[in-house]
Amino acid sequence: MAATWLITIKELRTQLRRGTVLILGFVAPLTLAFIMNLVFGGLNDPDAPVTFDVGVVDHDGGEMADGFVATLHDITASGLVDLTTYDDEPAARDAVDAGDIGALWVIPEGFSTAVSSGRDTSLTVVGDVDSPTTASVARSIADRYATGVGTSTLAALVAVDTGVAEPSEIGEVADEVAGAAPIARLDRIESDTSVLDPTTSLTAGMAIFFVYFTAGIPLLSILEERTGGTLARLLAAPIPAASIRAGKTIASILLGTVSLACLMVASSVLMGADWGPPLPALLLALAAVIAATGVMSVAGSAARSAEQAGNVQSIVAIVLGILGGSFVPIPGGNTGVLGTLQKLTPNGWFLDGLGALQNGDTSEAARTIVVLLAIGVAAGAVGLQLSRTALRR
Amino acid sequence: MRGGDDAEPHARVAWPTAPASGPCRGGAPIDPVLEVDGISKRFGELQAVDSVTFRVAPGETYGLLGPNGAGKSTCISMIAALLTPDAGTIRVLGQEMTTSSTAGRAQIGLVPQEVAVYPDLTARENLRFFGRLYDITGGALNTRVDQILDVIGLTERADDRSSEFSGGMNRRLNIGIGLLHQPQLLILDEPTVGVDPQSRNAILDSVEQLSAEGMAVLYTTHYMEEAERLCDRIGIIDAGKLKAEGTRRELTTSVGERDRVQVGVSGSLEPALDAVRHLDGVTSASTTDDGITLITDDAGPILARVLDAITGAGGSVTTVEVSQPDLEAVFLHLTGKALRD
Numbered sequence: 039m040a041a042t043w044l045i046t047i048k049e050l051r052t053q054l055r056r057g058t059v060l061i062l063g064f065v066a067p068l069t070l071a072f073i074m075n076l077v078f079g080g081l082n083d084p085d086a087p088v089t090f091d092v093g094v095v096d097h098d099g100g101e102m103a104d105g106f107v108a109t110l111h112d113i114t115a116s117g118l119v120d121l122t123t124y125d126d127e128p129a130a131r132d133a134v135d136a137g138d139i140g141a142l143w144v145i146p147e148g149f150s151t152a153v154s155s156g157r158d159t160s161l162t163v164v165g166d167v168d169s170p171t172t173a174s175v176a177r178s179i180a181d182r183y184a185t186g187v188g189t190s191t192l193a194a195l196v197a198v199d200t201g202v203a204e205p206s207e208i209g210e211v212a213d214e215v216a217g218a219a220p221i222a223r224l225d226r227i228e229s230d231t232s233v234l235d236p237t238t239s240l241t242a243g244m245a246i247f248f249v250y251f252t253a254g255i256p257l258l259s260i261l262e263e264r265t266g267g268t269l270a271r272l273l274a275a276p277i278p279a280a281s282i283r284a285g286k287t288i289a290s291i292l293l294g295t296v297s298l299a300c301l302m303v304a305s306s307v308l309m310g311a312d313w314g315p316p317l318p319a320l321l322l323a324l325a326a327v328i329a330a331t332g333v334m335s336v337a338g339s340a341a342r343s344a345e346q347a348g349n350v351q352s353i354v355a356i357v358l359g360i361l362g363g364s365f366v367p368i369p370g371g372n373t374g375v376l377g378t379l380q381k382l383t384p385n386g387w388f389l390d391g392l393g394a395l396q397n398g399d400t401s402e403a404a405r406t407i408v409v410l411l412a413i414g415v416a417a418g419a420v421g422l423q424l425s426r427t428a429l430r431r
Numbered sequence: 432m433r434g435g436d437d438a439e440p441h442a443r444v445a446w447p448t449a450p451a452s453g454p455c456r457g458g459a460p461i462d463p464v465l466e467v468d469g470i471s472k473r474f475g476e477l478q479a480v481d482s483v484t485f486r487v488a489p490g491e492t493y494g495l496l497g498p499n500g501a502g503k504s505t506c507i508s509m510i511a512a513l514l515t516p517d518a519g520t521i522r523v524l525g526q527e528m529t530t531s532s533t534a535g536r537a538q539i540g541l542v543p544q545e546v547a548v549y550p551d552l553t554a555r556e557n558l559r560f561f562g563r564l565y566d567i568t569g570g571a572l573n574t575r576v577d578q579i580l581d582v583i584g585l586t587e588r589a590d591d592r593s594s595e596f597s598g599g600m601n602r603r604l605n606i607g608i609g610l611l612h613q614p615q616l617l618i619l620d621e622p623t624v625g626v627d628p629q630s631r632n633a634i635l636d637s638v639e640q641l642s643a644e645g646m647a648v649l650y651t652t653h654y655m656e657e658a659e660r661l662c663d664r665i666g667i668i669d670a671g672k673l674k675a676e677g678t679r680r681e682l683t684t685s686v687g688e689r690d691r692v693q694v695g696v697s698g699s700l701e702p703a704l705d706a707v708r709h710l711d712g713v714t715s716a717s718t719t720d721d722g723i724t725l726i727t728d729d730a731g732p733i734l735a736r737v738l739d740a741i742t743g744a745g746g747s748v749t750t751v752e753v754s755q756p757d758l759e760a761v762f763l764h765l766t767g768k769a770l771r772d
Contacts, residue, residue, distance in 0.1 A: 040563075052551040276566070
């Protein structure tokens with residue numbers, strides 16, 4: 039054990055003197071998070087209202103069309119959408135192209151008559167490719183309206199079939215059914231997982247990404263010592279070979295955890311990031327560092343030189359960063375293929391854990407910590423086996 | 432020059448390879464510091480080391496001489512327990528060396544071929560770190576570190592990082608670390624490669640001194656002159672096999688190489704030639720333009736008698752030149768190639 043600590047202290051001293059660890063563990067993530075925060079400045083204020091700029095063109099002017107526009111005005115009143123009414127469809131489409139609005143509804147001529155008589159018709163949604171969320175919201179409103187209209191029309195047709203109403207009264211009955219409840223409304227936008235505010239998300243994403251570089255130090259250090267000859271000296275000393283790996287791993291975990299803790303404090307003070315309660319956040323950081331260290335003990339373990347291993351580790355860190363949502367949030371949250379892939383990365387778990395902490399969900403945060411530790415232990419066991427070969431290669 | 436000459440400042444042991452015949456000094460058996468018995472190592476298709484056997488006694492400097500790639504460093508790696516032999520055993524002071532046992536390793540001081548120091552640590556920090564790995568602590572560590580700094584001439588630069596040192600200074604620190612825990616066996620793996628002549632001489636002087644103090648030294652080199660200067664016995668290794676071993680004299684004799692003595696003589700050469708031709712130890716003698724050339728197994732013991740005989744035969748000696756066969760010739764004879772091929 040004494041040898042392990044000696045090697046840990048030596049490793050900390052040499053790494054700190056080199057300065058690289060300070061750059062990778064603190065300066066680079068903080069600087070990048072700060073820059074990204076500036077770039078995505080609009081997302082800075084977590085209390086800023088989210089609004090979707092949309093437009094509508096009504097070629098019909100009938101009752102059903104008026105009902106749809108009235109529904110849109112109701113939604114506008116909630117503050118979630120900013121509605122512009124256009125008389126001229128080309129002008130409205132130009133506004134979409136120019137990015138002035140993110141989506142446009144086009145109500146065709148004869149829409150009301152078609153709906154009232156139970157004939158097929160369509161409500162066109164034009165979306166801006168650069169505003170996928172707004173376009174998605176617009177489509178959702180249109181779908182819900184169409185479903186509502188369909189239900190009303192179906193009710194009217196049933197009424198006619200059963201003799202409750204005359205065929206000439208279909209439109210009237212449908213209007214009555216439609217008027218019973220809002221045909222469309224925009225629910226509060228929620229995610230099925232806890233989502234971090236943008237500032238914390240960016241800082242945490244950068245922090246966990248750069249943790250991989252400190253986590254890669256044990257393997258790189260062993261390969262450097264092998265090249266330099268000091269590894270032979272360590273292996274020839276009367277100490278267990280495992281203490282060499284253990285000492286370097288402990289140093290790496292300490293450096294990574296201190297680096298994350300410093301980033302948490304600095305980003306809270308400088309950028310207003312919210313990491314949740316300090317102690318659980320620190321435990322989550324430690325678990326994330328252990329997971330990253332485990333993963334990095336495998337990545338590059340077959341390399342013959344520190345340079346080769348460093349290249350492999352960089353690629354792994356970037357891939358995990360992309361899949362784990364370190365750089366940009368994963369579309370669709372935790373659902374779909376990307377959501378599943380995100381759950382295979384320590385990055386994804388770390389960000390989810392922070393989201394849980396931010397929302398006060400301590401049991402979810404604890405589960406995340408357990409998962410991260412399990413990743414670290416499992417990957418570390420594989421890395422340990424591989425490192426035995428690397429030590430004596 | 433050492434190389435197995437009899438008149439040495441400390442005891443020399445002509446060490447037999449066969450364990451059964453056992454080493455003796457003054458009639459008493461001496462336990463070897465290092466016993467290497469039939470070690471082999473293969474890397475894929477390459478048989479790096481093939482059944483190598485030798486021993487090193489206390490106070491003896493044993494040289495492994497061979498070209499690059501001969502298997503010297505692989506032997507060293509196995510002896511220092513960095514590699515596990517495919518076959519054979521290695522014992523240091525009776526302790527079997529394995530990669531999992533630590534007992535024998537404490538007795539070894541390893542000086543790798545590379546400058547194996549931490550460039551981001553000072554000389555003192557390097558020494559203290561390795562000293563503590565060998566369980567030297569407290570005041571004893573401080574004292575020992577100061578001693579080593581003094582021995583390697585780095586006291587003034589003790590608190591400078593080794594990245595600021597010259598190549599020679601780092602080489603000295605490299606050796607100093609190997610000596611720190613006062614090992615019974617010092618292993619030097621080509622310690623003078625890439626070293627300037629001044630530092631090289633300093634290193635060779637240090638090795639001679641350590642050997643004189645009773646430390647067993649295993650020294651690998653592909654420099655013939657270093658082996659001749661430092662080593663009591665030499666093992667010639669090539670393609671993983673120990674081709675021959677012994678003192679320099681034994682090696683040169685074993686391959687039929689002889690000393691050549693050229694004596695410049697003024698006066699009549701024929702009586703002088705007759706006088707020396709029949710002396711014991713003279714293998715052959717012939718005249719040259721200005722003197723006599725003798726071939727002998729060992730020039731040292733007979734030189735005085737040769738000069739007396741020439742003078743007694745009426746000749747006057749003007750010059751004497753003794754040429755001893757070198758290890759280059761031995762290596763060429765044993766392997767069919769030059770040492771630096």
